[in-house]
Amino acid sequence: ASLIERSGYTFDINAIEKSILEPANYLLKSGGKRWRPILMLELIEALGKDPNYYFEFSVIPEVIHNGTLIHDDIEDGSVMRRGMEALHKKYGIDIALNLGDFMFYFPIIALLDSKKIPMATKSRVLETYQRNMLKISIGQATDMAWHSGKVKIGDIDEDKYLQMAYSKTGVLIGFAAELAGIFCEVSDEKVKALGTFGATLGVAFQIEDDILNITSSKLSQNKGGVGDDITEGKITLMLLHAVKEGDKKDKERLQEIIRMHTSDPALINEAINILNKYDSIAYAKKVEKELLQKAWEDIDKLLPPSQAKERIRKITEMFGNRNV
Template identity: 50%
Template sequence: MAEDNFVSYMKEQGSRVNKLLEEVLSDKNVDQNIEKLLGRGGYDYDTDAIEKSVMDPAWYLISQGGKRLRPVFTSLVISLFKKNPDDYIEFSIIPEVLHTATLIHDDIEDRSVKRRNVDCVHIKYGLDIALNLGDFMFYFPMKALIDSSKLENEQKIKIMQLYIEDMLKLGIGQGVDLAWHNFLINPNNISEENYMRMAFDKTGALLGFAAELGAVIGGATDRQIKLLGKFGATVGVVFQIKDDLLNIEKSNVSESKGGVGDDITEGKITLLVTHAIKEADEKDRSRLLEILKSHSSDPKLKEEASNILIKYNSDGYVEKIADSLINDVWNEVDKEFPDSHGKELIKQMVGFVLNRNF
């Protein structure tokens, strides 16, 4: 497969990222890491308490794995500017830690029980610890940025500006998604354009930030930063569309998140659903919305809702949308940057996202 080189690179770079994450988040270096983060004040820290309430649950989730797509993406973008990404690997973990924070909060908001085939953080450690940990992880990785001597102050300020903008987008997108699956808005009034705006904000923000981070480190122009941010956000949206597709069939994605149709139990208004609402007859539309509103975990009801989506070719429709989105923005990136090994791996990453079945 064309994506094999990218997959190998992702595994190799992911292994480096994992080692770095273990250094800063496992219970091996609690004293040292707290001193780096906060310095030494006049009172002693209760490191046992910090270990049990912060480091242990953080490493519990991080150590379950994941594709590490965000740090890999940051590294590849850095390489577009003829810099060695390994020289900046400590920055590549920033979007991964932020992503992990969003997973903790998402699982609470979605009332999820499983994540990566194990108990969610709030199930294993409690709601209070999970909420606090998510908050902590939104801020802690930026410390590496502030303390670094590798970047100019102008670069640090630019990254912080982008971080704030993207986190605001994420919060707004998540808020819209929560309003939808709690049926605070009539689903019949949610357009495809509404969905795309929500998805670019909620799902695209962190991959967009991962690309912007790499671009600023690489020395990109403002125009290039904007283009790569748009590209990253689009990759995020396409990744989400693939997730939604894999969720309505038996796959590693659906099994790791609570079984086939878990999005249906949550009442998620996905692109599949917005298309089906528009195309279905009154009977099927009403039945689909009835099942979504019930938040039922009954496998028969989830299968019935999935079959309605498939009946109106919503799966085929969103596949075409995903292909079109990513190909259009890739053409812009392709024209902007000269051929290189990093660029070829980014192209393969696009194929990986489009063709993945896990």
């Protein structure tokens, strides 16, 4: 079957090119780390199968991830992505929203139409995909409620933050790992363990991303400027730590600045100084390191020794040593 069933009428190819292919090419050429497909392929090899056979399917989590970025940028009002104009700013919100939706479904349909994959495997992938997409929506809904002020900062704790990051960021990395297990026909229990490993990497990635937003000019310039998360009103592990540990004056001032959604560099620096005063950045880094250590300990028990496993270890270490 073709990816799009024909109705007997005529597709407007020019319209599809202008509203799907051209903006999709713009986004995908803007870069990205591409470690979701890399992780999936390395895990397939570590589990004893030929990654080349599944290479075409390694784009599934990456394409879906890019779809979530489109929606995320619209919801956050972002103007930059990977050092380029955000897609919705360049092509319009209507085209961006539709393309984001397209990127959620297209790679899954491509898998379902493939003759290479058994139907039982396709069914496992589809169920896992649907559950994960629901989790992502819940994570994004939580994040939006927080940064829009619908929930008091004092009502958010570290455990809730970690669950939000797990759902919003971790799940798709977990999905890449789950795909490896499903393609290798391992047990449901093992697929779940692989997913937990990947998702935990994702939580650590989100914490590091939040740290770099206020400490790395290179990363933040690609996304809108140093402290862009403060402008957005984003709730981070560092913020929650400072609110918990700070004195009354500092915690109230920090929350006040976060709720301003300010782009004033002086106010952003004031907020960052409060985070530094209570060692909140160092605390977030400590939590991140603990997550990565636990993730590796769990996957180490699951995978037999191999060169692929060693590369997976290096990927795990890379998550805590980024500068972009």
